[in-house]
Amino acid sequence: SSGINAEYGANINDIKQLASDFHHENLSSIHKVDKIIVSVGTNDVKFYNCWKRDMRKDIKPKLVSLIKNLKQLFPSAQIHFHTMLPIKLMYKYTADSVHLFNNMLLETCSQYGCFFFDCFSRFLDERGVLCNQVLFRDSYHLNSAGLKVLCRALKFIVYSNLFNPHPRYSPYNRSYPC
Numbered sequence: 001s002s003g004i005n006a007e008y009g010a011n012i013n014d015i016k017q018l019a020s021d022f023h024h025e026n027l028s029s030i031h032k033v034d035k036i037i038v039s040v041g042t043n044d045v046k047f048y049n050c051w052k053r054d055m056r057k058d059i060k061p062k063l064v065s066l067i068k069n070l071k072q073l074f075p076s077a078q079i080h081f082h083t084m085l086p087i088k089l090m091y092k093y094t095a096d097s098v099h100l101f102n103n104m105l106l107e108t109c110s111q112y113g114c115f116f117f118d119c120f121s122r123f124l125d126e127r128g129v130l131c132n133q134v135l136f137r138d139s140y141h142l143n144s145a146g147l148k149v150l151c152r153a154l155k156f157i158v159y160s161n162l163f164n165p166h167p168r169y170s171p172y173n174r175s176y177p178c
Contacts, residue, residue, distance in 0.1 A: 011043045012062040016069050023073040033077045036070055037157055041084030045101045055100050060108060067112045080157050081109055082117040085142075085150075086130045119153040 010018065015038060023030060044059055070079050083102045087095070102120060109116040123146065125131050134146030142150060 009043060012040050012059070012066050015040055016062075016066045019066075019070055019073055030074060031076060033074045035078045035080060035158065036074060037080045037082065037154060038066070038070075039082055040066070041098075041101045041105065042087070045084060045097045055097070055104060059101070060104055063105070063108050064112065067108070067114060071112075078115060079113075080115040080117055081105055082153065082157075083120040086120060086123050115157075117153065117157055119150070122149050122153060 019036075040063070044062070045055075067079065070077070083105065084098055087098055102118075106116045106118075108114075121128075123131055123134050134142060134149060
């Protein structure tokens with residue numbers, strides 16, 4: 001079963017509500033949902049000052065609640081999260097916040113049996129610097145070149161039967177490279 005449910009500007013709580021709405025509107029076909037791909041983080045983190053606030057206290061409970069909600073609503077579906085994508089540095093804490101979020105996301109996926117899809121490096125050049133040609137001028141939203149990169153990564157999730165004999169960080173983590 002395929003379907004797209006997206007909302008620009010959504011945060012983790014909004015995604016949780018979108019999933020609930022989708023579930024209630026499609027009760028007769030919920031059993032057909034086999035994979036859920038979640039893109040979260042940017043709107044929760046983009047102006048988040050990780051030095052003044054503890055991301056694990058503020059954001060992780062929302063993330064855990066989202067995962068539990070998805071597992072309850074879609075019990076037969078695999079739940080996939082992809083990394084929060086790089087953000088052009090506009091504030092000195094932004095890069096650290098993105099990395100903290102991605103590490104927290106990886107850890108949370110491992111703890112709650114979700115798949116973690118690391119496609120962060122696909123948006124960096126050979127020097128490890130953000131590829132400016134994949135972002136719009138607002139530094140957050142992908143342009144057509146960036147969307148192509150992301151779509152190739154997401155197609156891998158949609159069309160693959162996942163088996164990874166070499167987990168990335170933990171024997172309990174199901175992760176795979178882009």
